[in-house]
Amino acid sequence: MNFYKLKDFDFNNKKIIVRVDFNVPLKNRKVIDDTKIRAALPTIEFLIKKKCKIILMSHLGRPKGKVIDELRLDPVAKKLSNILGKEVKKLDSCTGKEVEEAVAAMKDGDLIMLENIQFDHGEKENSKEYAEKLAKYADIYVNDGFGQCHRNYASFVAITEYLPSCAGLLVEKELNTMLPIINNPKKPYTAVVGGAKADKIETINSLLKKADKILIAGVLANTFLKAKGYNIGSSLFDEETIGLAKELADNEKIMLPVDFIIADKLDENSDDKIVKAEDIPDNRMALDIGNETVEKYNGIIKDAKTVVFFGTIGAFEIDKFSKGTEQILSAMASSEADTILGGGDSAAAADKFGLSDKMTHVSTGGGASLALFSGKELPAVKALEENYKKFK
Ligand code: ADP
Ligand code: MG
Numbered sequence: 001m002n003f004y005k006l007k008d009f010d011f012n013n014k015k016i017i018v019r020v021d022f023n024v025p026l027k028n029r030k031v032i033d034d035t036k037i038r039a040a041l042p043t044i045e046f047l048i049k050k051k052c053k054i055i056l057m058s059h060l061g062r063p064k065g066k067v068i069d070e071l072r073l074d075p076v077a078k079k080l081s082n083i084l085g086k087e088v089k090k091l092d093s094c095t096g097k098e099v100e101e102a103v104a105a106m107k108d109g110d111l112i113m114l115e116n117i118q119f120d121h122g123e124k125e126n127s128k129e130y131a132e133k134l135a136k137y138a139d140i141y142v143n144d145g146f147g148q149c150h151r152n153y154a155s156f157v158a159i160t161e162y163l164p165s166c167a168g169l170l171v172e173k174e175l176n177t178m179l180p181i182i183n184n185p186k187k188p189y190t191a192v193v194g195g196a197k198a199d200k201i202e203t204i205n206s207l208l209k210k211a212d213k214i215l216i217a218g219v220l221a222n223t224f225l226k227a228k229g230y231n232i233g234s235s236l237f238d239e240e241t242i243g244l245a246k247e248l249a250d251n252e253k254i255m256l257p258v259d260f261i262i263a264d265k266l267d268e269n270s271d272d273k274i275v276k277a278e279d280i281p282d283n284r285m286a287l288d289i290g291n292e293t294v295e296k297y298n299g300i301i302k303d304a305k306t307v308v309f310f311g312t313i314g315a316f317e318i319d320k321f322s323k324g325t326e327q328i329l330s331a332m333a334s335s336e337a338d339t340i341l342g343g344g345d346s347a348a349a350a351d352k353f354g355l356s357d358k359m360t361h362v363s364t365g366g367g368a369s370l371a372l373f374s375g376k377e378l379p380a381v382k383a384l385e386e387n388y389k390k391f392k
Pocket of ligand 1: 194196219236316343344
């Protein structure tokens, strides 16, 4: 990995702009899981020790280039401030006069947090103009937002054209732990892909070149079943990727659930039962895999030497639909294989079942680690490498 790390620069008393991934879950405007915030603490604390003026950037949710009050970063800044025991001055804009004045008034060791970086459409467009404005506030750029490194966004990519840039400690640790396994996975290599994010299916084609078996679960499994012509009742699925699922469905490396726990609603007080995949009735939704599938999948996991897990098996937040996730994660935890887990909900599930410590690595980035395991280059990491060549 040819890019700069924190140890390569002289940070003393400089102005540093840091991209973190503080896209954390909120409830009633309060942070309910601060894992992602804590993951960036080593870098933030390093910069505080060097008496830097620290400017933090993050997105939250999907504002799509518009200002959305519920997606302002105030609760996130407050949480970070509580954890650090230090003021984090939250601004209401990302660029412009308010930011210029706040940066000019900063003292050594001060922290400010810009507003949700995706309130400006320039972020997702990887706009040079937007990146240049952000870069003007600082002397050095640090990327510690591993969870978004698979995105070609301004605060990750374009910004590296304007400042000496380096990886933070989280990005360095994530890559250092996962790349050796990615480049040289022990075989058999099994990937478990579940969860609700539809874009996961787009990596399956490349994942197929690397993995020996891909075990499908979650909403993704419903999309596959629908593509194969099964009745899936009122189960969630993704209309847009049905075509892709159809192309992949007959690949012999791909395994689909053979039974499901179905219910009338996503609720602890629902009417639930186990049925075969071909027997899902109308008005019922598949919310977890059944015992037969658990046994089948765990048999494969038991024989594997590398197991990666992206996205939960079922709707694990509700106890009666959490057994599949718990049993699959337990099989991983008790295996001798290299076990990697990626994604906010996947990590939360491992925590809920007390299994996180038994995994080789729990990544803060679901999409980013899945992209890496699919053999893809991460645009934000590539940008750091380009920057290294340029400023060497
Ligand atoms: P990660 O955060 O690990 O990347 P995702 O966000 O893609 O994972 O998916 C996790 C979410 O998927 C959880 O909120 C879970 O409740 C939901 N989920 C999984 N299976 C189902 C299902 N069959 N029906 C509805 N929701 C599901
Ligand atoms: Mg998630």
